[in-house]
Amino acid sequence: MLTLTSPVETRYHRLPAGPKLAMLAGFTFSLFWLKTPLPLACAALTVLALHLPGGPRFILHALRMLRPLWLFVLVVFIWHLWTGEYRSGTALILRMVTAVAAANLVTMTTRLSDMLAVFERLCAPLAPLIPPQRLALAFAMVIRFIPRLGEVLERIRDAWAARSPRRPGWRVLLPAILAALDDADQSAEALRARGGAE
Template identity: 45%
Template sequence: MPAGVKLAALSLATVGLFMLDDPAWLALALAGVVALILTGGLRFARAAARSLRILVPFLLLIAVWHGLTGQLAEGLAVALRLMAALSLANFVTMTTRLTDMVAVAGFLTTPFRRFGLSTRALELSVALVVRFTPAIARQGSLLSEAWRARSPRRTGWQIVMPLAALAIDDAEHVAEALRARGGVEPPNDTG
C-alpha cells in the first residue's frame, strides 16, 4: 500500500478514535489495531509491542488518576484511545519506508514552495524524527537498565538529564554530518 494512503488512513483513524468516548468501542478499536499488527506475524507483533512498552506506565497512570478522581470511564477511554492511536502509528512507521514518508511530506508541502519557501528542512525533520525516536527510546531503556544495576530504587526522573544529554549529543553529531555534506547551514550567532 502506498505511504500516502497509509498516512491518510492513519489520520482518518486517529480522528475517528478521538470522536469515540465509550471505553467499550475504544477497546474494540484497540483490538482491531492489535489484529492488524498480528497480520505481520508474531515476531513483528513482539517488535511492535517492545517499541510501545514504554507507554504502558503512562497510560496506567492516566487511568489510575482518573479512577482516583472518580472519572474511571474517562481515564480508561483516554488510555485506550492513546494506545490504539499510537499502536496504529507505530504499525504505519514499521511498515513504511522512511524515504516514502519523506516523499509524502514533500508532496504535502508543495504549495509552500510556490511562495518561495524551502520545505527541505521540514522533509528532513520528518525523517529525523522517525529515525531518532526509536533510538532515543532505546537509549532511555539502556539508562534505566544501568540505573537498576546500580541502585535498589526504581528509576525515575534521575535519568532525564542523562537522556537529554545523549539526545543533544546525537543531534550535534547529526548536525555536523549534515553540514559536512552541505545539507544544513550552521546557525548564525551574530544576531
C-alpha cells in the first residue's frame, strides 16, 4: 500500500488522526464562507505557516504533492482572464489551492492506517448495511490509485514525447484508462488470493 505520509518527522505526526481530520473538515468548510481574495489569501498564508516547522524538505515535498493541481489552476486562471472576472477567479484559485494544501498537510502527517481507523468508526452506523471494513478498504484503494494514475499519465506522456513532437492532448486518455483498469484487475486478483475483505 502506497503511503503519502512524509518521511520528515514533524510535531504534527504525534497528533491523533481524528482531531486533525475534524479540524481539516472545519477549516475547509470555512473557506467556502470566504468570498473575497484578501481573507482567502490570509487563510493560504496560515496554511503555509503551518508547513514551516517541517523545514525545507517537508515544504518541497508538499509543493510536489500540489503539482497535479496546477493544470486546474491554469484552466481557471485562463477562463476568468477571458471573462474578465478577476476577483472571483482569484478567490476560486486561492480557495482551491488552500483547501488542497491543508488536506495534503494532514495526509503528510497522518498514517493511512490511522485515517482508516477513523473512517471505520465513522461508518460504524452503516454496519447493518455494509461492513465498515469494506468501506475503509474502498477508501484506501482510492487513496492508493489517485497518485498511481498520475504516475501512469506521466509515463504515457513521456513515451509520447519520445516518439512524436506533437502534444498528446486527449490521446493519452485511452491508454491511461486501460492501465487503470489493468491495475484494478490486478488488485482485485490480489485481494481474492488473500481471501478478500472480511
